[in-house]
Amino acid sequence: MTQIPPISPNRVPTIRDVARAAGVSVGTASKALNGQGQLREETRGRVQQIASELGFRPNDLMQSLLRQKSFTIGLISTDSYGRFSSPLMEGIEDALGAAQFSVFLCNASDDPARERRHIESLLSKRVDGIIVTSRRTDPRAPIDLGVVGVPILYAYTQTDDPDALCLLPDDAQGGQLATEHLIRAGRKRIVHITGPEKFLAVRERRSGYEAALEAHGLKAPKPGVLAGPWSEAWGFEAVSGILERKAKVDAIFCGSDQIARGAVDALREHGVRVPEDIAVVGYDNWEIIAAATRPALTTIDMNLHTLGGLAATKLLGLIDGHKDSGVQRFPCRLIARASCGTSETLVTKRKEDGRPTR
């Protein structure tokens, strides 16, 4: 018989405490608690009874050690839990939680040294995988894991390493979707007000816009594309400029809901009716902005919650040894509200609570 320490009051009970209290060996206790082996029902029951009385809870640290698997993943974010990270994280956590995985939260806030420390810590904690997230889709430096074979996945960001798996929204498709929605609504002179060109998302959304125009034999008014900061003020300013020049425009596709809101405010205050005179489509489906705009914004949703869930699922696949790599794009969807009028061709309209309304 091994030496067994007394149960000091506030100590977390171990399986040995259970075994001793039940008058069996540690091995037997283990089997009883895990439903393994051949045990007399009475023994099994007694052990389980005692375990629950003692508040015994198996130590995951040890299990991880034994199984060589921690059921834990690391989530590295450079977006301070902002607009994009939030739905992503939610989707990731939902999917991972269902698979009994836990998530280590790491906010690197664009600081490489801090990111490095987090990586080291995650590896030391033997996470089974890592998801990297960002606030923009542009390529970033790959994370160097050394020789360690921990699966890694980039979500809402990407890296040049061809072996890396990167999940991104299809911003070109999103831009095309928005523009075609306007075209189907009968609009022919569509302007695009968007963010800084240094953002990949800006360039891709614009290419979708241009592709849609071309596919329908339309030309952009000139200037067709106005790039500026990601702000309401810019949307307001850009629209004011358009109206001052008395440019003939019947629709605006905005690169973000914030820009769209500024645009709609400017239109309204200049006496231009939305959507009758000028229809507007935004981007992001940021409820707090989109739903509060008057009229509420028709906008593009990047399905980030879904993308997060997908990221989690794919990471679990990588952990299970399924090979996967490359940059993968996932479609955006259009959320129809009032800023673009209504039309038979609209996709399913959803109320704020997420349930289909018809």
Added chain:
Amino acid sequence: MTQIPPISPNRVPTIRDVARAAGVSVGTASKALNGQGQLREETRGRVQQIASELGFRPNDLMQSLLRQKSFTIGLISTDSYGRFSSPLMEGIEDALGAAQFSVFLCNASDDPARERRHIESLLSKRVDGIIVTSRRTDPRAPIDLGVVGVPILYAYTQTDDPDALCLLPDDAQGGQLATEHLIRAGRKRIVHITGPEKFLAVRERRSGYEAALEAHGLKAPKPGVLAGPWSEAWGFEAVSGILERKAKVDAIFCGSDQIARGAVDALREHGVRVPEDIAVVGYDNWEIIAAATRPALTTIDMNLHTLGGLAATKLLGLIDGHKDSGVQRFPCRLIARASCGTSETLVTKRKEDGRPTR
């Protein structure tokens, strides 16, 4: 000599791999790597050299097991990483990361069963402490940890258990601060447009408003307090009602920035000048709303980032055995922008990047 398994290619190197490669025993390797014991400098150096070549990284799971401490805490959130959780989480992660603690992220999304599963998981993973967060400050059911002595702390939420430590913003002080700011700016007929009364925060902010009026011998116009949903639309509607009734009002204290924005929009569209005719103060300092309002909102900041950091620090204290309990309130601060005019008595004005401007 113990049996040592061969280094299979993708296996994470253990201290035994290092020891074998260096031609020393495991014990010696351990000492060399930890700077313990008396070793020849050459041996120490050689072991360290080899360890780094192999990419050896001590297994935290084991260290946790040995030290009976995991340097890990659980963060339970019922707010889906929304507006309040985000700054809180950031503050928590910042402070905890500095102390070399890692954070397990748990989104309970108001589902008790899910919360229970998370708690069980955290306890199994032997977290050293738990922080509970929410999207509102109202009391919630205490978390039942059974007999386990894991420290727990409630941040931006509270529970009735007198032994629990709960950290909250001082909403009464915030309401008072906002109102006194308006009074100091010379306003005498101040209305309060706020959220649903079932929110504790609403009742507290209102009590601060009333206390400030009383302290300065002012009376609220009637009706002085208008409660409605937490939305821009409500702010807009409430102001429209006030203007229709031609009520004499020279200032509005709003219970949230969203309400304030709706209010300011309504005022502007009715031709009322802000702040000249009616001054407005918001609540939350939600940049994306407050800074985009025209004019930008003077508002109350609950210092949630700081509160998060404090929560982390206090939790570390609890973990170290320092007793602490009760509901503790921390002051809000006023952020001066344009919606209330300027005044000599303003507190430090801050630019968007957080650095003082003067």
Added chain:
DNA sequence: TTGTACGCGTTATCAG
């Protein structure tokens, strides 16, 4: 100066 042996909490295997 270096090696040995034990313990941390648990599971699995094999002997009894």
Added chain:
DNA sequence: CTGATAACGCGTACAA
């Protein structure tokens, strides 16, 4: 049916 033992990866007294 039950118990003993090895193994997981590491730190640390203690022996050599």
